[in-house]
Ligand SMILES: Nc1ncnc2c1ncn2[C@@H]1O[C@H](COP(=O)(O)OP(=O)(O)O)[C@@H](O)[C@H]1O
């Protein structure tokens with residue numbers, strides 16, 4: 001088997017006295033989509049934030065491509081090739097698509113370091129074309145786009161910058177049915193890029209449509225990991241709730 | 246496409262200021278023709294008189310675009326002008342320039358530290374420092390006016406000319422050009438807009454949001470410092486009242502020029518046109534022979550209409 005892109009081992013996280021994550025271990029391989037499921041407060045977002053460098057684990061190790069890593073902040077994780085797509089769309093609404101695509105990492109040219117808007121627009125256009133995110137233009141203002149188009153931009157941005165791993169925290173929670181379907185297609189198409197994808201979702205239908213493996217959390221405890229093809233909704237629901245069905 | 250989307254797409258709100266500018270210009274040109282409104286001398290005068298306000302407006306565009314506001318620049322203008330005038334009496338002129346600019350930058354940086362790192366709202370911080378530094382300006386010279394006689398200084402910042410163009414016009418052109426390029430064509434400008442648009446998105450994208458907030462307020466202070474030097478140069482004196490009445494005019498110029506009050510959107514060129522519009526209004530009302538009190542009422546009403554027109558789109 002190939003080496004995992006991300007290897008989490010015995011991750012533990014406590015906020016003061018509150019234990020949010022206990023003994024969590026998971027390996028993510030290139031080209032696979034792993035779903036993280038669990039009830040509200042199970043610790044899913046906390047885990048995403050640990051991997052993306054927002055929180056430091058209280059103990060445990062994070063290995064990226066076989067190397068021990070410890071991110072001091074989100075910028076560190078980003079530089080290591082980890083991108084996050086947030087449920088509440090971390091986009092600047094009044095700015096054009098291409099500026100959002102390069103937010104915080106704008107391209108410059110010339111001796112005065114002026115913005116290379118042309119290149120940012122062109123790169124954005126070829127990326128959205130490649131991923132089939134249908135927007136009127138790379139110069140369109142974000143707030144003139146639909147929710148699905150916006151989440152498409154956020155995922156395209158993550159795809160552009162992620163060399164190892166994309167984390168998606170409930171990426172379709174704010175979207176309608178048709179938009180959700182578009183975003184799911186987009187997520188599936190990312191599998192070919194040989195990066196790993198960890199997705200948090202409340203919709204088991206979605207989880208079964210997208211993932212290769214499903215990891216269940218309950219009150220911070222890792223209940224188990226199943227291959228999607230070898231399990232069913234009933235088993236996952238039982239694992240989430242702790243009740244037999 | 247909905248009407249508001251079309252409106253936004255073609256940035257029609259940005260044209261309101263140009264239309265308003267042309268309408269008011271034509272109105273005065275017709276009604277005040279005999280009073281000499283359209284004479285070259287009068288038109289040049291309008292530009293000369295608006296130069297300090299235009300410079301202050303440039304700083305304010307940066308602050309508002311980042312989601313902050315500066316109300317203290319009027320006081321910073323007085324402190325800067327007085328600092329320069331006082332230093333000039335005992336030390337070489339370049340040091341006086343540094344003192345004037347430095348005073349403005351220091352006031353801006355003081356606001357910036359309180360806002361960026363102590364997370365106090367800029368509205369309250371700069372409201373407080375507006376009063377604080379107005380007091381400082383009064384005590385600096387015991388309410389006395391300080392003459393500025395150095396002809397190199399008054400030429401450079403006031404009555405001088407280069408290539409037949411008055412120095413105050415040069416300052417306006419340079420200020421607007423530099424401001425526009427930094428605002429529209431640098432990473433810093435992009436970070437200012439992103440911070441004012443969605444500070445959390447900016448933060449998670451690796452933009453140093455506190456640094457941006459600190460810098461925009463420092464820029465406001467620096468612009469106020471330069472405006473103070475321009476006043477001192479043009480009037481050949483510095484007094485605590487300088488800049489006192491500019492707050493409303495500068496804010497109106499910036500808003501009318503298409504800069505959003507709640508951040509994420511703005512225009513330096515628009516602010517220039519807005520500032521010229523305010524100057525033209527001032528000049529026209531004086532030529533009409535209105536009493537000062539009537540001028541204030543009419544100006545207030547026109548600003549209200551202009552601001553309402555330019556905010557129509559963003560008030561959704
Ligand atoms: N910053 C924090 N400080 C204290 N407790 C937190 C913090 N973030 C999360 N928690 C706690 O950790 C637990 C897991 O939360 P979270 O990861 O947001 O769950 P999920 O995303 O699965 O709904 C909850 O009990 C929550 O109250």
Ligand SMILES: [Mg+2]
Nearest residue numbers: 041044045046
């Ligand atoms: Mg959550």
